[in-house]
Amino acid sequence: MKITSTSCICPVLVCLCFVQRCDGTAHQGSIKVTRNQTKHPEGETEVHHRPKRGWVWNQFFVLEEHMGPDPQYVGKLHSNSDKGDGSVKYILTGEGAGTIFIIDDTTGDIHSTKSLDREQKTHYVLHAQAIDRRTNKPLEPESEFIIKVQDINDNAPKFTDGPYIVTVPEMSDMGTSVLQVTATDADDPTYGNSARVVYSILQGQPYFSVDPKTGVIRTALHHMDREAREHYSVVIQAKDMAGQVGGLSGSTTVNITLTDVNDNPPRFPQKHYQLYVPESAQVGSAVGKIKANDADTGSNADMTYSIINGDGIGIFSISTDKDTREGILSLKKPLNYEKKKTYTLNIEGANTHLDFRFSHLGPFKDATVLKIIVGDVDEPPLFSMPSYVMEVYENAKIGTIVGTVLAQDPDSANSLV
Numbered sequence: 114m115k116i117t118s119t120s121c122i123c124p125v126l127v128c129l130c131f132v133q134r135c136d137g138t139a140h141q142g143s144i145k146v147t148r149n150q151t152k153h154p155e156g157e158t159e160v161h162h163r164p165k166r167g168w169v170w171n172q173f174f175v176l177e178e179h180m181g182p183d184p185q186y187v188g189k190l191h192s193n194s195d196k197g198d199g200s201v202k203y204i205l206t207g208e209g210a211g212t213i214f215i216i217d218d219t220t221g222d223i224h225s226t227k228s229l230d231r232e233q234k235t236h237y238v239l240h241a242q243a244i245d246r247r248t249n250k251p252l253e254p255e256s257e258f259i260i261k262v263q264d265i266n267d268n269a270p271k272f273t274d275g276p277y278i279v280t281v282p283e284m285s286d287m288g289t290s291v292l293q294v295t296a297t298d299a300d301d302p303t304y305g306n307s308a309r310v311v312y313s314i315l316q317g318q319p320y321f322s323v324d325p326k327t328g329v330i331r332t333a334l335h336h337m338d339r340e341a342r343e344h345y346s347v348v349i350q351a352k353d354m355a356g357q358v359g360g361l362s363g364s365t366t367v368n369i370t371l372t373d374v375n376d377n378p379p380r381f382p383q384k385h386y387q388l389y390v391p392e393s394a395q396v397g398s399a400v401g402k403i404k405a406n407d408a409d410t411g412s413n414a415d416m417t418y419s420i421i422n423g424d425g426i427g428i429f430s431i432s433t434d435k436d437t438r439e440g441i442l443s444l445k446k447p448l449n450y451e452k453k454k455t456y457t458l459n460i461e462g463a464n465t466h467l468d469f470r471f472s473h474l475g476p477f478k479d480a481t482v483l484k485i486i487v488g489d490v491d492e493p494p495l496f497s498m499p500s501y502v503m504e505v506y507e508n509a510k511i512g513t514i515v516g517t518v519l520a521q522d523p524d525s526a527n528s529l530v
């Protein structure tokens with residue numbers, strides 16, 4: 114096999130690619146040619162004994178997606194023994210021979226008759242023969258060669274994994290990695306920039322950015338707040354031709370949700386509350402509810418209520434309803450309007466799960482004052498003791514005083530029983 118640089122009419126880059134190929138697979142081809150020559154009827158003459166004879170061709174590339182009205186010129190087979198008198202007949206066999214690739218059997222010119230798609234088939238393996246038109250005897254050993262389909266940029270980058278759904282914690286530092294997106298480009302990655310993709314962000318600035326080379330999406334602002342905005346729809350574009358004008362592009366959507374962290378303390382809506390509790394309320398029963406708000410969600414809004422101070426601290430207790438996140442106030446001891454008409458409780462709500470990275474945003478608790486008004490109830494007369502044990506001798510006379518039972522109406526108006 115011989116390549117003459119003088120006869121190469123293709124662009125420099127194409128030539129370079131071909132030379133690279135010759136360094137690889139085509140080099141094996143030349144060995145094969147040598148073998149063919151030894152098997153040849155005239156094979157007694159070794160290839161290196163007749164160095165002036167052999168195949169000469171100038172290019173074996175065909176541009177894909179050729180749309181011109183005429184067949185595309187591919188290249189030329191030429192034997193050194195061809196004196197131009199038409200006595201040499203060139204024969205083409207192999208993949209696409211006679212259908213896609215036709216040869217002028219006198220000139221050796223090869224044309225492609227069809228539009229080819231490199232992304233369907235990158236190359237065709239063919240065989241060239243040169244025979245004497247009169248004797249039908251081979252003038253050259255049959256030789257294998259390859260027609261490579263030359264890439265054009267006819268495929269836009271595609272995000273095959275998109276659209277993406279991803280989360281990143283709120284309050285992350287600027288530059289926190291969110292996701293790496295990848296676009297694929299079906300064009301030839303080894304030639305030119307047809308498959309060289311550059312990423313850019315079409316939508317989602319200034320909150321997010323994308324690395325032009327790697328496609329890594331990062332937060333572009335410090336400490337984005339979920340409680341201010343939770344969802345972002347980011348559109349990433351991939352453009353081939355290294356992002357230059359005229360490149361083809363594809364885009365994808367990345368739906369980013371900020372996940373919650375505990376960056377908000379509980380807050381009671383009011384600093385003072387009043388609660389009316391009738392004095393008849395049963396010990397152990399719930400007498401009222403209180404609730405502090407927390408802008409966070411899930412466990413970051415979990416809180417525990419406690420009574421931290423006040424003159425009702427021994428009379429009332431507070432527990433936490435984990436579902437509603439309310440403080441449930443219960444009566445520990447009986448009330449008595451006539452003895453004490455109001456109580457004051459200092460109630461605290463504190464987050465249960467603290468995140469010490471955000472302790473500077475705390476304290477993660479809040480307090481409020483609850484004033485309890487004890488309600489007067491028109492109570493029935495009460496005996497001063499729940500039961501009375503009295504002993505009466507069996508022989509006592511009728512009418513004997515055995516004891517005194519005291520009853521009084523506890524209502525404030527000292528109304529009669």
Ligand SMILES: [Ca+2]
Nearest residue numbers: 268300307353
């Ligand atoms: Ca492309």
Ligand SMILES: [Ca+2]
Nearest residue numbers: 264265267300
């Ligand atoms: Ca292509």
Ligand SMILES: [Ca+2]
Nearest residue numbers: 377407409413
């Ligand atoms: Ca919180």
Ligand SMILES: [Ca+2]
Nearest residue numbers: 373374376409
């Ligand atoms: Ca939060």
